[in-house]
Structures are given as C-alpha cells and as structure tokens.
Amino acid sequence: MRNLHRPSAYPEATDRGLILPPAELTIDQVPPVSDLDPGAHLDSLEFDDTVDIYLKEMSRVPLLSLEEEVGLAKRIDRGRRARCELAQLNDRRTTRQSRLLEGWIDDGLLAREQIIKANTRLVVSIAKKYLGRGVPFLDLIQEGNLGLMKAVEKFDYKRGFRFSTYATWWIRQTVSRAIAEQGRTIRLPIHMTDRIRNLYRVFHKMEQQLGQPPTIDQLAGEMGLTARKAQWLLQVSWIPLSLESPVGVEDDAELGTLVEDRYSPTPFQIVYENMLRERVNEVLGTLTPREARIIRLRFGLDEDHPYTLDEVGAKFGLTRERIRQIEGKALRRLRHPYRARRLREYL
Template sequence: MDLALRVLVERADLHGWLTQEDVLEVFPMAASDNDQLSHLIAALRLKGIQVFTQEKTDEPDVELVLGEPEALLTFEYVASDDTVSLYLKETALTPLLSLEEELGLAKRIAHARQAKRELMRIIPGERDLESCKELDALIQDGRLAREALIKANTRLVVSVARRYLGRGVPFLDLIQEGNLGLMKAVEKFEYQRGFRFSTYATWWIRQGIVRAIADQGRTIRVPVHMVDRLRMVHKASRELEQKIGRTPTAQELAERLDLDSSKLNWLLQVTQQPVSLESPVSGEDDAELGMYVEDITSPSPAQITYENMLRERMDEVLGTLTPREARILRLRFGLGQDRPYTLEEVGQKFGLTRERIRQIESKALRRLRQPSRARLLRDYS
C-alpha cells in the first residue's frame, strides 16, 4: 500500500486532484474491499489531496465508447459484416441507468437471492404451493433484473477493454472476458455499501481481461500478479516521462517505483515477446529473420577451416608411419571414426592380442614424437 500511496501522491502533484477511479487503477484490490478503499482515500485526504468520488451523482460512470453519444448511435458507415462494430451498435442502443434504476435492479437481484435461499430450505409439505410460487416469481424477477443490469453495463466493458488493445488478445475476446467479469460483479454486488455499480464492476471486468491477457496474450505465459506489476511499471514510466519531459532512465524509474535496478531490469525483460525466426525481414525478398541470426551451436567458419587444416596435417604425419600403425592409431583415437576403439576391439579387427596392439600403438606414438614429425603438428598443440 505504501508504494500505491507514493504513486497516487505523485499523480496528485501532477494533476492537482484524484478521482476514485485513479485510486482503483493504482490499487485495484481495494474495489473488492470497501474498508481498505475508505482507508486509502482517508490517508490521501490527510495529505491534503482532494479525492472525488461518484457515490452521489446521477451521471453515468463511463465515457461513451467512440467519443460522443452520436458516434455510437449512428452507424451508417459501418459494414454489415463488421462484427465488432455491430456489437458496439447493439450496446449503444441500451440506455445507461440512473442511480435509482441501478438501485432498483440491485434490490430485485438481492431479493431473488434471498428467495432462492428460502426455497432451498423448504421441506416438502411444510409450505403451501402458493408460497413456493411467490418465491419462484421473485427468483424469475431477479433473473430479469440481472440481465437488465448486465446489458446496461456492456458499454462499460467495451470502455475498459479498449485500454488493453494490442496486448495479443483480439478485441472481441477482451470484451467476452470482460463480460464474464461483469457477470461476477453482478453476483457479488452489495448495493447497501453505497457505491455505484460501475465503480465496483470495473475491478471485476479488469481482472477478467488481465487474466485473459496473461493466459492467452503471450507465447510464454506470465502470471497474473506479474502482469499487474508490469502494468504499474509502464504507467509509472508514462507519468514520469510526462513530468520530466523525456524518457526516464532505468535508474530514475527504479527510484520512482522504489525497486532495485536489477529487479526492474528483470521485470522489463519479462515484457519482451519472442519473435519467430521465420518472420519476414522488411526490404528483403523472401528473407527471414533466421537468416541473420548466428547459430551458436554450429562451428564458425574459422573453426571449420582450422579443423580441416589439422586433418590434412594429421593425414600427412600418419602417412610417414606404416599402414598398420596408422590404422591402429586412427581406431584408438577415433580419427575419422564415430568413436575411439578399445584395445580389445582393435585386436579383434587385426586378429592380434590386446597386448600386441598396445605395443604397436606405443611404438607408433614414439615415432610421432620424433622432432621431424612433431614439428608438423606444433602449430596445433
């Protein structure tokens, strides 16, 4: 929480004030814990920072997607096969809820939950049929209210999903994951707390989208908590760049986040995406990235040249021995073979005992140590 407070204080110094949305963006876990959120806001106000909340306003909590309301309601320019635009058009036709309408739907959902619990506790024969029908009617009414609350806030899902474009997950998939988070928010929302539903739902929507990006957005999966930390790093980098007028250095960013430089460098390395070796190279016909990447597992041209010269010189030196001596040395040391051979294996090939092979090998090695022959291999020792 100390790190979140520092980030919020610096943001307040930059803008002069904060909104509740700013607080939840830096410290999203507070959305599910109203006591923690209240404590955080109180701590900011003690520092003289004005925090605007949305509990007492009837204005909608989310900006209309695509800018002005008319941009959503007029789609003559949209192709009929554009799935995203058709979905946006459908969400635009659903009016936003006033505070009273939102509370009314939330109460109907809460009554339906209570009716469902009572219905499950009923022992057959203890209640009359009329009472069961009344409870069932409340449950059905709650389902309708749930659908209405979800549908009225689909525009909020689109607004949140737009912030995560370009993270490796298609826009429609982001919306779908956000809708799942919206459904969870409807199930867990407690209107008695006094918060607007959109404020509460934003955290659940964001969690669903962030988890989807962590699971699907990268070739190598990054844990959800790491995605949140990376998001905080990028946000701090943007705010610091706006404040100082240039791209911050790694040291400045580490000081801003109160992290060790090594830890920050490790976090930045996590953000790197793997690139396919088959990726085309711009400006080159049929050229792929793999053509320009060194294969460290293969020997270099210099190493190949060195080995060829050594092989030629070895053949020259072994040519000064008898054919049998040269053959035995090649087998014993694996020269031109797939592996070195033991004395027993070489003896079987020549029809000699292993002791005789050892004697021939020793004699051949002594001859190779003579200065006239050793001089030829001195440059390769």
C-alpha cells in the same frame, strides 16, 4: 524480478458490501459516459465481422440511471433471497408460495441480464486499453464480461456507489489476468505480471517527468530495487516474436531472414572447418591405420567426446600402457616438419 511491495491482488469484495481496491481505483478512474461508446477510438482498428456485430448490438442498449441501477439491484437481491427461501422450504411450501418465489427468481434473473447488457459497453471501454498485449480483442471482451458478471453477484446497492464504479475493478482484474495467462508464449506467474505492470507504470510516469526515458538506475531507485533486478524485470517482460512473422512493406519476407543466428556457423566457418577436416584426414593418412584410429579416438575427431586410454585399449584388446605407447609414437610422427607444416596454417 522486482521486489515490489504493492499487493498484486486486491481485497476481494464480499456479499456484505463494496470493498474497493486500495489506492488503485477511484471514481475519477471509471470511464466517463462519453467514453462508453463501443465504437469510440476504434475507428482506426480492424476487427472481424463478429466484433463489429457485437459492438453494434451493444450500442443499441441504453445506459442506466442511478435509480434504474438501484431498482435492478433490488430485484436481483430479491430473487437471490427467494432462491434461498425456496430451498429452505422444501416440501413444506404451498403451490402459491412456490409460484411467488419462482416468479421473484425469474424476475431477478431478468434484472441481472438487463444490468449486464447495459454495462457491456463499459467492458469494451476497458478492454480496448489492453489491446496489443497478445490476446485478441474479442477474447478481452469475453474475459471482461466474466468480471462484469462477478461484479453483479457481489454488488451491494445499499452502499450508495454507482455500479460502474464497482464493476470497473472486477473487469480490469479478469482482463489483466487473462493477459497474464494467455498473452505470453512463456507464461509468467500472476504476481510477476502485476510487478511488471507496476514497473511500466512507473517507467511511463518518470518518462513524462524527465522528458526522456529513465535509466535503469533511476527506475530502480524510484521503485526501491537494485539495478540488476530492474534490468531483469524488463527482460522477462519482453514478448517473443515468431521468426515466421511477415515483415516488409508488402509482408513479402519473414523476420527470420533478417535475424542473425549467433549459434549457427557462418559460410566462412563451414568452409574453414571442411578444409581443416580434409587436411587432418590427409595427414592422418600418412600414419598406419591403427595409429590413425587411436589418434581419432583419443582426441574425439570422429566422436562427440575423446576416449580414455582404458576405453581405447578395450576396443583394440590392448593394455592402456600399450595404447599410450602407440599414441606417443603417432604424435611424434605428426610433429615431423612435413606433416606439421600442412596443419600450421589452421592453428
């Protein structure tokens, strides 16, 4: 594919603080609060009852203020530290210490659950942008929730960023990787999927600038690739369609009925080959049985491949020279005008 030099994976956030992906995610790119309505822009889409119930449940969870986010993050951090301290004390801890630390751990888990629930609508807002890429919407949400949980574990409130700013990248990463792994019949490597995504990003940007789709040469020049590599990237990005996919106004036909199979013979070719086979059999019928058999073997008329003189000789118990003589005599007889005329129209 393309020789794209942008990194396909961003630096991973560490427990020490927030590391945003370079030049990829900014605060402006985080979905605004007005877009975090789980039902926004989804009215025209059809989902099953499971998704509908999920969206309704999320809509009841209020968004968090910055102060609430910080408070929950502090409780999560305290619970995490309490877990480490409890493990270090082992048998040296008192009953009072154990109860205190276990209480902080439970409170941290409760805070973790609260911040996850409050940001599930962020997951939906991001997941809906990846619809139509081969992965069901509910699966996209589930993958995004995994990214959200990862963001909760990595988030450092001391950096001063909103949690949604940090979580957006983690959600996008897990969703895009799920599409790369699950959304294609032919699985592509993750780095190749990133390159294809960059390709289409540049394609749409140039389309807006030019007022029309860019040519392969223009697209390749913009991305620093050869035209051949750009064309190849576009081709591998195509998603296979099932020949059994329903088509038509009432889905009363299948795609396979409308697609030409270039590798299957046409009805004309089938008739032509059958007539030719019959005519060859008629002409060979004028030879002796041994001559006809040798011609069939030597030219592979009844087999997948032609036989050598030695192979034919082994079948008849004759030398290769004798087989060559019989073959030559049979070919001379086939060149007779009477026989040749019957085959000439097929040549």
